[in-house]
Amino acid sequence: MGASAIMFCYQCQETTKNAGCDLLRGICGKDERVANLQDYLLYALKGLAAVAVRGQESGVTDPATDHFMAQALFATLTNVNFDAERIYQLTKETFARRDALRSRVHAARHAAGLQCKTPLPAAAGQSADGDIEAYVALGACFSSTINKHSDPDIQSMRELLTYGLKGLAAYCDHAYVLDHGDPSLLAFLHQGLAATLNDELGLNDLIQLSMRCGELGVQAMALLDTANTGRFGDPEPTSVSLGVRPDAPGILISGHDLLDLYDLLRQTEGTGVLVYTHGEMLPAHAYPVFKAFPHLAGNYGGAWWDQQRDFAAFNGPILMTTNCLQTPRDSYRERIFTTGMVGFSGLPHIADRAPGGQKDFSPLIEMALQSQPPLELETGSVMVGFARKAVLDNAGAVLEAVQNGAIKRFVVMAGCDGRQKEREYYTEVAAQLPQDAIILTAGCAKYRYNKLNLGNIGPFPRVLDAGQCNDSYSLVVVAQALAQAVGAEHINDLPISYDIAWYEQKAVLVLLSLLHLGVKGIRLGPTLPAFLSPNVAAFLVQNFAIKGIGNASEDVAAMMAGA
The missing domain is CATH 3.40.50.2030 (Rossmann fold)
Known part of the structure; x- marks a missing residue:
């Protein structure tokens, strides 16, 4: 096995030419050493996951290792950890935890007289020996994007699942910091990662696992919402x-x-x-x-x-x-x-x-x-705090505005911001939406339009900011409550459109969560993910009506017409 490039990564939206960063340094700034070390950490975590799943089957678990999985997986997200030494130490700890857990599982199965029907994958037994430079070289060899599955569609679904799991790991870690945990979420991190090593799983299996990842994404965001509001109160406008x-x-x-x-x-x-x-x-x-x-x-x-x-x-x-x-x-x-x-x-x-x-x-x-005060960059103010409780406390006024035509459409413009000029599209959409449209947002995508003077509809600003990317959960709760109030069978029956900007792996989880909820017709931009094969992209189009963004004026007209 050998690397065909110094590094390769296509997990974020800004990957080179929307194909993959394969030079000395990624668009995000990580160099080939860090990239390869992260690849080897991910490979090691997959081996740990395979052992943990065998442990789940044998009644052997380790809560500390489960939480470690979330933290270490979080470290591989885009723009989190560029420290080669820390990534190296996380990989060494992964191997140590894997070997300790494997010994416990082996002892438990031996004591119970259980036979293993299938051997553990190679990642579960890979040697932990080596200095940091050895790990760099091994990362180049064991990267999942270098050692691809022969079926590009299975490879694509493995990547989609992996990136969804990275987003899930991040939200789990955020919640655990606030002493809110859910063992079922951490158990699925193991199950999902282990599945990416299982050549017996076909395309439908991986699709089902990705939808399950989306289901648990909703669960994780709800857990984090409970953690945040329980500790700091419900957000207020x-x-x-x-x-x-x-x-x-x-x-x-x-x-x-x-x-x-x-x-x-x-x-x-x-x-x-x-x-x-x-x-x-x-x-x-x-x-x-x-x-x-x-x-x-x-x-x-x-x-x-x-x-x-x-x-x-x-x-x-x-x-x-x-x-x-x-x-x-x-x-x-x-x-x-x-x-x-x-x-x-x-x-x-x-x-x-x-x-x-x-x-x-x-x-x-x-x-x-010992520092000088900050230089002033701008003046004025922005409104925040329109999370689920703030909106639902005013559900009557929202419903009345919908019924009397003051609000003709809700446009969900949640997600991530980024550097590319193409993201000016979202500013243009916000500016061109008619005065009877409300923007629901969460995440840093809002910085494209939250400082525009878009006015109000009655008591509501036309940009309702629910909060961070994880607060996309609030937008789901609001949509579900509105559907119930107007007697709609599904949120797709509401006057609501989705124009989502994505950048990194938390956004991948949010997308899977929306798909799990059955949301259709999502516009996703500025580009569709590079890791989607043509057939997987076609599947998402055919089953969920996902579409790329286009011209802002044309998209605004289409959304206002319900398309």
Whole structure:
């Protein structure tokens, strides 16, 4: 076995020429060493998964290893971890956990007199020996995209399932940080990954597993919703400042981890340091617990892809809590910290909190006290906080607006933002939608249009921001409640269209979740995933009416006509 290229990756939307990054460095910024190490980590996790599934069949489980699977899989998402040494250590731990679990499973089966009908796959027995350079070389050899299945459609479905599982792992880890877990979700991470090694599974088997992944995606997002609202309260419609307070230094927090924000706010109380959110942390301002901190000053900058501009202008320290990290520039490299599963070689890392404790953010606070206030990038405000409870509490007004024609259509424009010029399409769609259309959004895709002056329909702004990408769950709950209120048999019968932007693997899970719910007619852009074979893409078109985006004016006309 050997690699046909220095690296190959096509898991994100911005992959080179919508075909695959196969040079020295990916569009995301990871080099070939990190790419190959991540490939080897994924291969090792598949071996661990196969052993864990054998353990499930034998009554042998290890909850700590189950959670580790979610964390390690999360580390392979786009823009999460660029630290070669940490990826290497995660792979070594994967092998150690695999071997320990395999010994327990073997002992249990031997004691029960059970015979193994099928051998474990090679990944379950791959040697753990080797230094980091050996792992780099092995990653190039064992990459699933290098050693492809002979059937391109099965290979495509394996990739779709794998990326959905990565999204599921991320949401599981977010929930577990807040002490909310579901063993069935972690068990499926093992089952799904192990299935990608099973040559006996055909196309229909993998399709069913992908739909199951979508079903559990809804379950995971509901779990995370419960975790967030149980800890921080239900989001409330809130106006968030986009400017800065020029008389005090600040700390900028980005990513998705609300508990990190809570720890940071508590530790900065009374210090004179302000806290600003960035990117997907914008929705935090709507939670009652965070609104109680007067030094939560506002939101700074835009979506993740603009961070190199935003971070350079901020002047103070920056904390990256989850995915959405770009290669740091020299202008702020000395001011950026990582935590959780995020990593980048050479950046200081804030260690995990002890059970029941807090993370120690004192290095950021000390740096902030020596920093200048941030430069102002913009002024004004945006509205957030239109999650499920806020909308459903006003269900009567929404229903009345639908019935009297004030609202003719809901357009779900959730998902991810990115760098490509083609994403201006979403700004154009938002601007061209007629005044009787409401935009439902979640995720960083909103930064393409949430600062436009689109007006209101009655008491509602025309952009209803439900929150982070995981809060797509809120949009589903709202649609289901609306369908019930108007007597529709299915949400597809509502005056609702889906114009989704995707970038990384959380968005893949959200897509699978929508497909599991039977949503049809989704527009997906800016491009369809490169890992979809022509036949798999045709299957999605035929069975779910998925379509690519087109001209903004034509798409707006089609959506308003129900097409």
